[in-house]
Amino acid sequence: MVRAAVLRERGDATPDPLLTLVETIEDLSSARTVDQVAGVIRSAARRITGADGVAFILRDEGRCFYLDEDAIGPLWKGRRFDMSECISGWCMLNAQTVVIRDIYQDPRIPHDAYRPTFVKSLVMTPVRPRDPIAAIGAYWASERQPTEDEVAKLQIMARATATALDSALMYASLSETLERRKFLLRELDHRCKNTLAAVQSIADQTLRHAQSPRHFVEAFNGRLGALSRAHELLTREEWGRAPLAEVLAQTLAAFGGVDGERIKAGGPPIRLAPETSVAMHMAFHELAVNAAKYGALSRDSGRLEVAWTVEAGADERPMLVLTWSERGGPPVTAEPRRGFGSRLIEQGIARDLNGAAVIDFDPQGVVFRLRAPLSDRMSRT
Structure with missing residues (x-):
């Protein structure tokens, strides 16, 4: 900084290459993006070398x-x-500065790519020796031999530039990490609120239809466990799309599991959006609880089969x-008397998937x- 200030006081009409070099290094130190680094280089390199053109090239795999x-x-x-x-x-692969007086005499030059341009001579230097x-x-x-001083300044x-690029990439990574952290906090807040709202709704609906405190505790704990298992599956899937087969298997695991004999399940690969995964998990849980208490899963002779397919609609x-x-x-x-479970199965799922659901x-x-159309909530793998 001090050296640059001293040089500025000279007031020379012609830009001093050394002053330009110092100012360039100062500008590079404050660059925060790769584009900003390229912007500094493209103009400063011309002033320092007296070249008719400068290009900034990135190694992209x-x-x-x-780039510029x-x-x-x-x-x-x-x-x-x-x-x-x-x-x-060639310059980057070999980590060497290339000085070419006549480009049309050098076999490393793709002549067809250069013919539409003004270029006759060039210097190409790598950014970061290693x-x-x-x-x-x-x-x-025009054809000329760049001086050692011009080449040396370009190498400096x-x-x-290597240091500036490393800093820019580090800065971008840090910014991305901070933005990712903010996003995750917002997402966590959103999911916590949704989960608490779901728990509150389950508690309210279960209490409203409970025949006794004991019945409430049993039903509420079961539904809360189902919600927990649904979130466990989504966590394994990193809150992406969960396979329908796994949602069903996770639900039925508490009722003996899909064994291929007493409980069968199968169909083509279908993936569910996170919210739909939870809704389907809760609906399957209500069906399984009813089957375990009053239906097929209440007897050793009982059988349950869940099958799905994809068909063309009207x-x-x-x-x-x-x-x-x-x-x-x-x-x-x-x-039976229709309660929270029946409404969740028939109305909730149908509304969530814009389809139709019925219990016979x-x-x-x-x-x-x-029966529901494939959509962004439910799609083929």
Whole structure:
């Protein structure tokens, strides 16, 4: 900073290359993004070297990405080339500065790519001597031999650029981490509120239909456990889409599990959005509790089969068709009093999936049918 101030006091009409170099390093130290680094380099490198054009090239896996340029004519800004087909790629792969007096006499130059440009001579230097991550190219419109001083200043600039890029990438990573932290806190707050609202609703509805305190405790604990298991599955799936088969298996695990004999389940791969996973889990739980108390799962001879398929609807939209079928349990003599569980199964699921759901209390066993269109809430894998 002191050196730059002293140099500014000279008041020279012609920019001092040394002053420009010092100012460039100062500007690079305050750059916070890769684009800002490129912006500093593209103009400063021309003033320092006296080149007719400068390009800033990033190493993009196996390609060279011409991020920015400042030149008397268009070069290759925004384009990508294979590392093996570009002199900047050769420069980075070999970690060497390249000085070429006549580009059309050098076999490493892709001549067809250069013919539309003004370039006759060039210097290409890597950014970071070990494991280069970028390159700076300086180009001249007339054939000439760049001086050792011009090359040296470009190399100094490249070293400063390496540090600036590392800082920019670190700054971007830190910013991303902070934003991710804020997002996670907001998401956690949202999910906690939703969960508390669900627990409050379960408690209220269970209490409203409970025949006794004992019945309330039993039903409430069961539903709370089902909600917990649903969240456990979603946590394993990192709160992404959960497979329908796993949602069903997780629910039925508390009732003997899907064993292929007494309890069968199967269908094509379907994935459920997090909110739909919870709703389906709770609906399956209500059906399983009823089956364990009064239906097929209350007897050793009882059988439960859950099957689903995807069919074309009336408007040709793919529809999920799911059937929960109980057989071998006690005869169903009358339709039970409809409470929270029945409304959750028939109304809640249907509303959530924009479909239709119905429980049929057939004398041979309860049958639940769900028919709903595939959507962003429920899709094929």
